[in-house]
Amino acid sequence: MGKATEEAxxxxxxxxxxxxxxxxxxxxxxxxxxxxIWAAIHxxxxxxxxxLVPAQTGIYVVTGxxxxxxxxxxxxxxxTYQRSVTDGxxxxxxxxxxxxxxxxxxxxxxxxxxxxxxxxxxAIPALLLSTCR
Amino acid sequence: MTMTPDKEEELQQLQRTWASPKGLSxxxxxxxxxxxxxxxxxxxxxxxxxxxxxxIIRAQLAVPEATLVSSDTYSQVFTLxxxxxxxxxxxxxFEAVAILILPSMLGARxxxxxxxxxxxxxxxxxxxxxxxxxxxxxIAPDSGWFMYPPLSTEQSGLGADIWLLGLSxxxxxxxxxxxxxxxxxxxxRAPGMHLNLTPLYGWYVLVxxxxxxxxxxxxxxxxxxxxxxxxMDWPFFDVSRGGDPLLWQHLFxxxxxxxxxxxxxxxxxxxxxxxxxxxxxxxxxxxxxxLSALGTGFLSFGLWVHHxxxxxxxxxxxGFFSAASExxxxxxxxxxxxxxxxxxxxxxxxxxxxxWCLGALATFLVGGLTGVMVAVAPFDFQVHDxxxxxxxxxxxxxxxxxxxxxxxxHYYYPFFTGRALSFRTGAWSFWLCxxxxxxxxxxxxxxxxxxxPRRVVTYGADRGWSxxxxxxxxxxxxxAAGFALFVWNCLVSLRRGAPSGPNPWxxxxxxWLAPGLDYGMRSIPRIESRYPLWDDPSLVSxxxxxxxxxxxxxxxxxxxxxxxxxxxxxxxxxxVPGPGWLPMAAAFGLGGVFIFATFSLYWLAAASAVGYxxxxxxxLWTGTALIPEKATKDVGQGVVLxxxxxxxxxxxxxxxxxxxxxxxxxxxxxxxxxxxxxxVHPEFPPAGIAGPGWQWxxxxxILTLASWALTLAARRGNALGHVSTARLLCGAGIGASLxxxxxxxxxxxxxxxxxxxxxxxxxVCALIVWIVAHLLxxxxxxxxxxxxxxxxxxxxxxxxxxxxxxxxxxxxxFCGVFGAAVIGGxxxxx
Numbered sequence: 001m002g003k004a005t006e007e008a009x010x011x012x013x014x015x016x017x018x019x020x021x022x023x024x025x026x027x028x029x030x031x032x033x034x035x036x037i038w039a040a041i042h043x044x045x046x047x048x049x050x051x052l053v054p055a056q057t058g059i060y061v062v063t064g065x066x067x068x069x070x071x072x073x074x075x076x077x078x079x080t081y082q083r084s085v086t087d088g089x090x091x092x093x094x095x096x097x098x099x100x101x102x103x104x105x106x107x108x109x110x111x112x113x114x115x116x117x118x119x120x121x122x123a124i125p126a127l128l129l130s131t132c133r
Numbered sequence: 134m135t136m137t138p139d140k141e142e143e144l145q146q147l148q149r150t151w152a153s154p155k156g157l158s159x160x161x162x163x164x165x166x167x168x169x170x171x172x173x174x175x176x177x178x179x180x181x182x183x184x185x186x187x188x189i190i191r192a193q194l195a196v197p198e199a200t201l202v203s204s205d206t207y208s209q210v211f212t213l214x215x216x217x218x219x220x221x222x223x224x225x226x227f228e229a230v231a232i233l234i235l236p237s238m239l240g241a242r243x244x245x246x247x248x249x250x251x252x253x254x255x256x257x258x259x260x261x262x263x264x265x266x267x268x269x270x271x272i273a274p275d276s277g278w279f280m281y282p283p284l285s286t287e288q289s290g291l292g293a294d295i296w297l298l299g300l301s302x303x304x305x306x307x308x309x310x311x312x313x314x315x316x317x318x319x320x321x322r323a324p325g326m327h328l329n330l331t332p333l334y335g336w337y338v339l340v341x342x343x344x345x346x347x348x349x350x351x352x353x354x355x356x357x358x359x360x361x362x363x364x365m366d367w368p369f370f371d372v373s374r375g376g377d378p379l380l381w382q383h384l385f386x387x388x389x390x391x392x393x394x395x396x397x398x399x400x401x402x403x404x405x406x407x408x409x410x411x412x413x414x415x416x417x418x419x420x421x422x423x424l425s426a427l428g429t430g431f432l433s434f435g436l437w438v439h440h441x442x443x444x445x446x447x448x449x450x451x452g453f454f455s456a457a458s459e460x461x462x463x464x465x466x467x468x469x470x471x472x473x474x475x476x477x478x479x480x481x482x483x484x485x486x487x488x489w490c491l492g493a494l495a496t497f498l499v500g501g502l503t504g505v506m507v508a509v510a511p512f513d514f515q516v517h518d519x520x521x522x523x524x525x526x527x528x529x530x531x532x533x534x535x536x537x538x539x540x541x542x543h544y545y546y547p548f549f550t551g552r553a554l555s556f557r558t559g560a561w562s563f564w565l566c567x568x569x570x571x572x573x574x575x576x577x578x579x580x581x582x583x584x585x586p587r588r589v590v591t592y593g594a595d596r597g598w599s600x601x602x603x604x605x606x607x608x609x610x611x612x613a614a615g616f617a618l619f620v621w622n623c624l625v626s627l628r629r630g631a632p633s634g635p636n637p638w639x640x641x642x643x644x645w646l647a648p649g650l651d652y653g654m655r656s657i658p659r660i661e662s663r664y665p666l667w668d669d670p671s672l673v674s675x676x677x678x679x680x681x682x683x684x685x686x687x688x689x690x691x692x693x694x695x696x697x698x699x700x701x702x703x704x705x706x707x708x709v710p711g712p713g714w715l716p717m718a719a720a721f722g723l724g725g726v727f728i729f730a731t732f733s734l735y736w737l738a739a740a741s742a743v744g745y746x747x748x749x750x751x752x753l754w755t756g757t758a759l760i761p762e763k764a765t766k767d768v769g770q771g772v773v774l775x776x777x778x779x780x781x782x783x784x785x786x787x788x789x790x791x792x793x794x795x796x797x798x799x800x801x802x803x804x805x806x807x808x809x810x811x812x813v814h815p816e817f818p819p820a821g822i823a824g825p826g827w828q829w830x831x832x833x834x835i836l837t838l839a840s841w842a843l844t845l846a847a848r849r850g851n852a853l854g855h856v857s858t859a860r861l862l863c864g865a866g867i868g869a870s871l872x873x874x875x876x877x878x879x880x881x882x883x884x885x886x887x888x889x890x891x892x893x894x895x896x897v898c899a900l901i902v903w904i905v906a907h908l909l910x911x912x913x914x915x916x917x918x919x920x921x922x923x924x925x926x927x928x929x930x931x932x933x934x935x936x937x938x939x940x941x942x943x944x945x946x947f948c949g950v951f952g953a954a955v956i957g958g959x960x961x962x963x
Contacts, residue, residue, distance in 0.1 A: 017699065018328075018698070018699075021427070022427065022431070025427065025428060025430075025431035025432075026431075028431060028432075028435075029431060029434065029435075032435045032453065032457065035453055036450060036453050036454075039447070039449045039450060039453070040446075040447070040450055040812065041812050043447040043449065043450075044812045044813060045812070048447065052449060055449075090418075090420065091415075091419070092329045092419065092420055093329070093330070093415070093419075093662060093663050095325055095327060095330060095660070095661045095662060096327075097327070097699075097700050099327070099329055100327040100328050100329045100330075100699060100700060103328065103329035103420055104328065104329075106420050106424075107420050107423055107424040107427070108424075110420075110421070110424045111424045111427060111428055114424070114425075114428045114463060114464060115428075115431075117460065117463065118432060118435075118457065118460040118463075121456040121457065121459060121460045122435070122453050122456045122457060122460075124452070124456055125448075125449055125451075125452025125453055125455070125456060126449065126452075128452070129448055129449050129452060132447045132448075132449065133447065133448055
């Protein structure tokens with residue numbers, strides 16, 4: 001068994017699973033819920049005339065954390081994906097473990113990008129609004 | 134093809150093993166090809182019923198001041214139209230089609246839990262007939278398909294109960310299908326079918342199955358609260374006693390919005406199978422479609438409040454949901470572009486399924502664009518509850534679900550009948566439906582912008598809506614004529630259609646290898662590519678000659694292969710059950726519980742519950758985790774696989790895990806209710822109203838922990854061979870579970886809580902009801918394991934039962950301890 005094959009086997013055994021693939025969207029979900037619940041509770045308890053701060057600050061912080069987590073996830077997948085020893089196309093149609101691994105890596109990276117975009121979208125209202133009105 | 138005598142005998146044995154029973158016993162069949170067809174026909178039956186209701190609506194609105202139906206009847210008609218189309222057609226048809234075609238597509242002989250499919254089907258049939266039948270007695274639900282309180286809690290008659298109980302029952306069928314399909318896609322793919330080679334339909338089914346687990350349970354929790362208010366006067370939604378109708382809206386739409394995608398994704402999954410076939414090339418952007426489907430699945434959960442933009446929530450809340458509603462257009466768009474790209478890069482072959490596909494894409498696009506419009510809150514304020522919304526939702530549902538499904542029916546008709554539909558009639562029915570639909574619904578955008586509210590029984594001639602409504606009605610009848618032609622085509626072609634042969638469309642995916650066989654395929658091939666029939670011309674002949682795996686049914690038992698999740702390496706031969714009446718009996722028992730409870734016939738409901746429990750336990754006892762007569766089986770090509778697996782290596786463990794994930798979601802939805810009340814009340818728990826105290830919840834939590842630990846110890850002990858100790862631990866576990874239940878019941882009883890006084894005691898008691906139900910179910914399971922062990926059906930080597938029960942207890946532990954912390958601990962720390 002060649003060294004490359006051995007390396008591929010080791011990497012593919014642990015690098016990508018379905019749980020890893022959905023990690024970034026899970027970060028989005030948690031971010032979304034934290035933003036919504038934080039703002040909703042704040043506005044309900046403080047009244048409609050209240051300022052959005054501190055919930056607003058909280059949203060900035062969790063958005064930062066979420067983007068960092070998604071970024072780390074992207075880098076992680078980028079590195080496993082780059083280590084590929086196969087053809088490097090976007091078809092992912094070979095019947096090998098390595099190709100499955102690359103396929104899931106690609107899906108994860110692009111899902112991370114989508115999640116990051118969605119996280120930014122969700123944070124925009126906190127930038128534009130200043131009260132609980 | 135010539136066959137050696139051995140192979141001939143093998144084939145006959147296979148056919149005998151998988152043959153459906155004849156005569157009335159056919160109804161005891163559980164095989165996916167039978168259940169799938171019953172399911173599809175039933176769903177279309179309900180769809181036609183819902184369609185007729187739709188036509189009654191259009192006839193009533195054709196002219197101003199019409200008196201075709203009374204206002205009361207009209208309310209029942211539009212409520213039932215929405216309910217039937219969503220709950221009895223759109224969701225079940227996904228389950229139906231998936232049950233029918235998924236195993237063949239993946240190279241399995243059947244799904245892993247055939248009796249669960251059968252149970253789901255019977256639940257669906259009974260619940261559906263019950264809900265639909267109510268209109269003939271004038272007691273149908275009449276508060277709109279989303280049943281908003283206080284209208285539905287305070288002014289509705291029996292209809293609201295029929296809606297709640299009938300649909301809760303059907304939700305059981307959906308969750309059953311989700312369990313079945315998720316495990317099917319992950320564990321029953323043909324050897325070599327790596328995740329990157331799995332047909333896109335399988336990916337979509339996986340995503341949708343996962344979504345069902347998180348979307349349906351909040352509605353079940355909502356239904357529970359709603360029914361407790363209706364039957365016992367616990368005021369969850371009654372503002373005068375601390376309740377809040379918005380809680381229902383949240384729980385309903387946390388279900389309701391993902392549901393739109395639960396309907397949409399499996400339907401466009403059919404497009405993902407059909408378009409490559411007629412474009413004569415592989416799908417463009419396979420990985421992009423997969424990741425978009427996953428992304429849509431997640432994002433669709435961040436949209437629910439866009440149905441509540443006009444309820445007076447703070448702008449910041451609206452902003453979050455508006456943003457997510459715009460974001461979901463990205464992955465949806467990627468999928469549509471991939472389909473369009475496939476069509477553009479291929480050579481399109483003219484055919485009826487393709488007409489429906491293109492019609493679907495065009496129609497859905499319009500619905501999607503108006504969706505982006507109404508996702509903008511200020512625009513939504515203007516058109517909320519007008520015909521603009523009616524137009525929007527019909528464009529998305531008919532373009533995103535009905536047309537693709539009809540494309541699928543035309544495409545797969547030869548698959549399950551062996552005959553082709555007529556091209557001419559098919560083309561006529563498409564053009565009638567497509568033009569009729571647009572004539573009916575395009576003007577509704579305008580009617581809505583002119584201010585016509587939805588759900589009004591009639592309107593004045595001076596409003597300026599008359600012409601538009603007349604056009605819509607004409608269109609609706611053209612649409613109906615097209616649909617009638619489609620039904621006629623299906624019925625006539627059953628006898629007169631041209632024989633279609635095995636692969637009439639020259640498709641590349643596995644289901645066309647040998648359509649219409651009860652046993653799926655002669656033998657299970659090893660898969661090397663995404664379109665095996667295109668890439669490997671000899672695959673069909675080799676598979677049909679029995680050269681693949683598991684070519685025999687030597688022991689006379691129905692069997693299918695189980696493979697690993699990521700790379701589909703064979704790991705087990707799974708014995709699946711044959712025909713039997715127990716699933717049907719269990720469904721009738723459970724149906725009885727819901728139906729008798731609707732009419733407040735509690736003794737009969739209790740008797741039904743006992744009947745259900747007996748059928749369910751008999752089903753488990755006689756057909757699950759059976760110890761095989763030998764440890765392994767040679768499936769050919771030198772592959773020898775075990776016949777029994779337990780724990781995470783077994784399909785049953787995963788089914789339990791998936792089921793309990795859904796169950797956990799429902800519990801969390803109830804907890805959400807508790808904290809929702811805390812959020813909306815300045816003082817919570819309210820002063821002067823008795824709570825559960827902390828002592829009894831703490832006792833309950835500790836005993837739950839004990840019961841969990843005893844079960845876990847029993848599993849470990851049993852595996853080490855200490856069978857008697859394990860039995861003792863199971864017995865002690867039952868005691869602890871009953872003790873925990875008693876402690877939780879003691880909390881409200883001994884503290885004198887009155888659940889009808891205020892929403893606070895009501896939500897606490899609802900949580901206790903939920904926890905105790907789980908503890909008692911856990912006790913039954915511990916008793917079951919004890920009995921299995923005593924009967925010699927569970928041994929240290931064959932301990933799947935105990936593994937699954939322990940897994941259940943992990944979830945029950947969370948439910949008991951977290952529940953105790955919420956009801957007993959939270960008021961203390963405030």
